[in-house]
Amino acid sequence: MEQFEGKAIYNGVAIGKIKYYAKSEQQVKRYKVEDVDAELERYEKAKEEAGRQIEELRQKALAEVGEDNAMIFEVHAIMLEDEDYNESVYNIIRSDKVNAEYAVAATGDNFSLMFAEMEDEYFKARAVDVKDVSERLLRVLSGESSQRTTGVEPVILVAEDLAPSETVQMDKSKILAFITREGSANSHTAILARTMNIPALIGVDIRQQWDGCVGIVDGREGLFIVEPDAATLEKYKGEQKKERENLELLQSLKGLPDETKDGRHIELYANIGSVGDVAGVLANDAAGIGLFRSEFLYLEKDNYPSEEEQFQVYKTVARNMAGKKVVIRTLDIGADKQAAYFHLDHEENPAMGYRAIRICLDRRDIFKVQLRALYRASAFGNIAVMFPMIISEKEVQEIKKICGEVRGELDSSGIQYGQVELGVMIETPAAVMISDRLAKEVDFFSIGTNDLTQYTLAIDRQNPKLDSIYDAHHPAILQMIQMVIDNGHKEGCWVGICGELGADITLTEQFIRMGIDELSVSPSFILPVRKAIRESVYQR
């Protein structure tokens, strides 16, 4: 048994036979041609045929992996027609009086080298596209078929590198996983693998002699195991089975409405902590994002993130969610989440200390930067904003005043923004008790059950000695949730739960009967909760 590390670009487990995919190296011969015009004509014909093939691939990709991923073939088509590229081919044929194959190979090498030498990872990865187009031209010129077969048995494909057109052409039912030495997380092959839900690792030190061996791809840990021992194989077979069951659940529940047996609709949203999580949200078919924790923007940095940086992140998420609701929580820093540049003092009791909205209302400069970014991003999707750790109406009125100022500033600079719903997190007993009054100020409530439980039961979540008396189903909590729902509804607010309790499927039916409108859970809980919703009855 041997184990290798790589960078995982799609989580998942695959077990199967390894197939080493050898590129048919195009041996390009250089020879002199007498009739230059005939050679140019031969090149033009090859270009036409290559264009036709690329269009076919684009159609195939369009049907299989969607418009965004199919776009790369449109880029290939433009590269094929590019004047820089074609002038170079023409020049070589004309001035050296050589064959078209040689001119294409030389041109392709030049341009792919140009990209390969660029600093930026994205542009570097484009070298593959130039090569892909050039190799297609070479195959057409040499009359070689572009179809490759991988055999009848599904395999783990091991290759030095894969061009996007190679990935698309492969019969997906015959591929268990991709393993490559080259490539980046930005490469189209990586993106395609993700779209097709195929486990994939890049940057693996591959060996040709693996061909025919049994391999295990562990996409979560980024491991590739060759010739596993019996115990390892058993372990992974078990994990694969679990994964498959999950996938079946996903397939059977995907696209189904989040409705109870008697037709009550629940908004089932996902909680995320970074842009990278959006893929999981979409893969698990959530109807929106109910909690986007904006802290990561601040925690990953050595200094305050700029308005532009934040705007780009919020815009990306809003755009990727394509009109579905995205509820973004403003900075919730302090307590257990610290960033050195905030210079927060050490506190005896940080959970009850200087944190979240308390910092934001005290340091408006920081708060306003975030609000401006949020409002600007709202022009690109359906953004709602919620505020953490609220204990009073006065705080909410103050926040709304600042939001008004931000909108005014954007108006006077002519910057567009969309309709933004404003809501508060209900996570302190105080907020619960005054939820009737808070409801008059906002559009929605989202109940943060983790903090609410900690504050209500006076139990520190970090203290393991208290685990035995920590009761997430405590009647005090459930009564509070009922009170918040009722008070919210009286004023036309929608009410959701974004804490861990929202994913507790033993309570789903009870929450629905209590009148909850929205549940926001980690992406991996979406489908189990959907199942629970669909098995529930709203009215007895």
Add this chain to the structure above:
Amino acid sequence: MQEFRYVITDEIGIHARPAGLLVKEAKGFDSKITLEANGKSADATRLMSVMGMGVKQGTEVVIKAEGPDEKAAAAKMEEFMKANL
């Protein structure tokens, strides 16, 4: 000659997709349209040149249009950049 400046806001910069669309747009005009950034310049109708500039987010690009339909070309380019980049 028409000229304007634009700061790229796209996360990846002038990447393949918008570059491809930009080239298509530029080809629709008789004017010569050039992009200048990072001390390099590129004919906007040439994909390799445009992508070869490696323009990243936050970079200011100078766009020039010269020719019979330069006004329309510059206006269209500005509209395109704002919408796609």
